[in-house]
Amino acid sequence: MAPTRYELTLRAPIAHTLLDVIRTRFDHVSTPGTDGTVLVAEAMDQASVRALLNLIWDAGHEVLAFEAVPV
Template sequence: MSCRITVAGPLGVAATRAVRAQYGHVVLSTREPGRHTVLTLDSLDQPALRSLLTLLWDFGHDVIAVSTRTVHSRTMEQIP
C-alpha cells in the first residue's frame, strides 16, 4: 500500500534522517509552508505504517492525517 501522512509543522532533521534510514525513498512536501509536512511512501505494509507513526510520535510530531491506498496486483494465468 502507499500512504500519505500529514504532520503539524516542519519535520525535524533528525526525524527526516531516521525516516529515510528506515524506509528508504520518502517524498516530503509542505502545505502552507511551515504549518504542515506531508510524507508520501510507497510499498508500505501495516506493521511498517504503525512503526512509522510511532517513530514520528517519538520525535514529538503531531500526526494530523493518514491516508492509505492499496495497490492490487493482478496475475495472469495461462489457460491451456
Template sequence: MATSRYALRLREPIARSLLDVLRSRFDQVSTPAADGTVLIVDNLDQAAVRALLTLLWDTSHEVLSFSEANQE
C-alpha cells in the same frame, strides 16, 4: 502481503534528523510539500505503518491525517 503508499500530513515540518532516520528505515520516503508538512512513504505493510507512527509520536510530530495515497 500487500504494501501501499501512504501520505501523512503533519502539523509542523518534519525534522531533518528524523527524515534521515526514516529514509534509512523505509524503502522510499519523500516530502512533496514545500514546507515539509507532508510525508509520503512507499511500500509499507501493517507492521511498518505502526513503526512509522510510533516513531513520529516518540519525536513529538503530530499527525493531522493519514491516508492511502495514489500510486503515480
C-alpha cells in the same frame, strides 16, 4: 492486495534529523512539498507503517491526517 501509498500530514515541518532517520529505516518515504509537513510512504507493509507512526509520535510530531491511497 493492491499497492498502497500512505500520505501523512503533520502539524509542523518534520525535523531534518528525524527525516534522515526515517529515510535510513524506511526505503520508500519522501516529502513531496518544500515545507516538510507531508510524508509519503510507498511499498510498506502494515507493521512498517505502524513503526513509522510510532517514530513520528515519539519525536513529538502530531499527525493531522493519515490516508491510504490505492496506486
